[in-house]
Amino acid sequence: MIEAVTGFVGPLLLGVIATMLVEAATGRTLGVLVRQRFRRRARRRLERLGTHGDLIRRADECLYTIEFVPDGWRHDDLQVKHRPRELSRALTRADPRHLPTSASGLLAKIEAERERLAGPDADGWNGDSLGVEAIRMSRVGTEERPNLVLTLVPSDFAAAQVCSALWQERFDADGTEPPAGLDLDRPVPGMVHAVGLNATVVTDDDQLILVRRSSRASSGRSGWHISVNEGMQDRDRDARNALDPHLGLVRGVAEELGVDIDTENVRFHTAMWDLRRYQFGLLGHVDLEGSGITAADIVLARRHGLAQDKFENSRLVVIPWTLDSVAKVLAEDDWVAHGWLNLVHSAISTFGARAEQMYELLGQEAPRRRSRR
Numbered sequence: 001m002i003e004a005v006t007g008f009v010g011p012l013l014l015g016v017i018a019t020m021l022v023e024a025a026t027g028r029t030l031g032v033l034v035r036q037r038f039r040r041r042a043r044r045r046l047e048r049l050g051t052h053g054d055l056i057r058r059a060d061e062c063l064y065t066i067e068f069v070p071d072g073w074r075h076d077d078l079q080v081k082h083r084p085r086e087l088s089r090a091l092t093r094a095d096p097r098h099l100p101t102s103a104s105g106l107l108a109k110i111e112a113e114r115e116r117l118a119g120p121d122a123d124g125w126n127g128d129s130l131g132v133e134a135i136r137m138s139r140v141g142t143e144e145r146p147n148l149v150l151t152l153v154p155s156d157f158a159a160a161q162v163c164s165a166l167w168q169e170r171f172d173a174d175g176t177e178p179p180a181g182l183d184l185d186r187p188v189p190g191m192v193h194a195v196g197l198n199a200t201v202v203t204d205d206d207q208l209i210l211v212r213r214s215s216r217a218s219s220g221r222s223g224w225h226i227s228v229n230e231g232m233q234d235r236d237r238d239a240r241n242a243l244d245p246h247l248g249l250v251r252g253v254a255e256e257l258g259v260d261i262d263t264e265n266v267r268f269h270t271a272m273w274d275l276r277r278y279q280f281g282l283l284g285h286v287d288l289e290g291s292g293i294t295a296a297d298i299v300l301a302r303r304h305g306l307a308q309d310k311f312e313n314s315r316l317v318v319i320p321w322t323l324d325s326v327a328k329v330l331a332e333d334d335w336v337a338h339g340w341l342n343l344v345h346s347a348i349s350t351f352g353a354r355a356e357q358m359y360e361l362l363g364q365e366a367p368r369r370r371s372r373r
Contacts, residue, residue: 061337062275072267077147080243085153090190098188100166113158131155132192132280160193167278196281200346201227202321207295210317225339228252258301283342
C-alpha cells in the first residue's frame with residue numbers, strides 16, 4: 001500500500017514542481033498560459049476564415065449559405081411566387097454601391113447583348129430565365145418547420161450573362177470581397193437573373209454519381225461537380241401552373257443523366273449565393289432508393305445518348321455512397337465550388353452525427369487559381 005501511494009505521489013510532486021517552475025519563469029499561472037494558447041489558436045483559425053467568417057471560400061470562389069436545412073424542406077414548405085418585373089424600376093431601388101456599374105449603364109449593356117444574340121452571327125441564343133426578387137424564411141406549424149418562399153420574376157439569358165460578368169469583374173478587382181454593406185440574405189434589386197438547381201444523385205444500389213465538368217459547359221467552369229447542375233425555367237410548373245423547383249430538378253436529371261425520376265425522390269436542403277457571380281442556387285439531394293435505377297442504368301443511358309445535355313460533362317464518375325469515399329473525393333482541389341458545398345451538405349444530411357468531419361471542411365480554404373473563369 002505504501003509503495004502504491006509513493007508511486008502516485010512521485011509523479012504528482014514532479015507535476016507540482018514543474019508548474020511552479022513555469023509560473024516562476026513567466027510570472028503567470030499555468031491556467032492563464034493554457035487559455036492564452038487556446039485564444040491564439042482560435043485567433044489564427046478566425047484569420048484563416050477571413051474577415052467574413054460566414055463566407056465559404058474555395059480557390060477564387062466565394063459562397064454564402066442563406067439557410068441549410070439538414071433534413072431538407074418539405075415540398076409544401078418550399079414555395080415559389082411569380083410576378084412581373086420592370087428591370088429599370090427594380091434597379092432604381094438598389095443601393096448604387098452594390099451595382100457593378102450605373103443602372104443606366106447596366107441596362108444599355110443588357111440591351112446590346114440582346115441585340116447581339118438576335119443577330120445572324122450570334123454564338124448563342126437568348127433563352128428565357130427566372131430572376132430572384134425576394135427571399136423570405138420563416139417557421140411554420142406547431143413543430144416550427146423551416147419555410148422558404150421565393151419570389152421569382154421573368155428574365156433572360158442576356159441579362160443573366162451581363163449582370164454576372166460585370167459583378168464578377170468588380171468582385172475580383174476588389175480582392176474577392178463582397179461590396180461593403182451588402183445584405184447577404186437579401187438580393188440586390190434587379191441584379192439576380194438565374195436560379196441554379198443542383199443536386200447529388202445516389203442510385204438504388206448506393207452509388208454516388210459525380211461528373212467531370214466540361215469547359216464547354218455554359219458556365220465555363222470545368223472540374224469536379226455533383227450529379228446535376230440545371231437552371232430553373234418558366235416551364236417548370238405543376239398541374240396548378242405553379243412554379244416548382246422540384247420539377248426543374250426532375251427535368252435536369254432527365255436532360256443530364258438520361259433517366260426519369262419522380263419529384264418524391266427530390267429534396268432541397270440549401271439556399272445559397274455564388275457571391276463571385278451573384279447568382280442564387282438551391283442545392284439538393286436525389287435519393288433513388290426503391291426506384292430500381294442503378295448506376296449502371298445511368299451509365300448506359302449516357303452511352304446511348306439519352307442524356308441530351310451530356311456535352312456539359314466530359315465524363316461520369318461513380319463512387320460508393322460512403323463517408324470515406326465522399327471525404328476522399330472532397331479532398332480534391334479541382335471542384336466547382338457550389339458542387340463541393342452541395343456534396344458536403346448532402347453528406348451531413350444523410351450521415352448525420354457521423355459526418356462531423358464535414359463541418360470542419362467548411363472552414364478550410366482551397367488554394368487560389370486565377371486562371372479559371
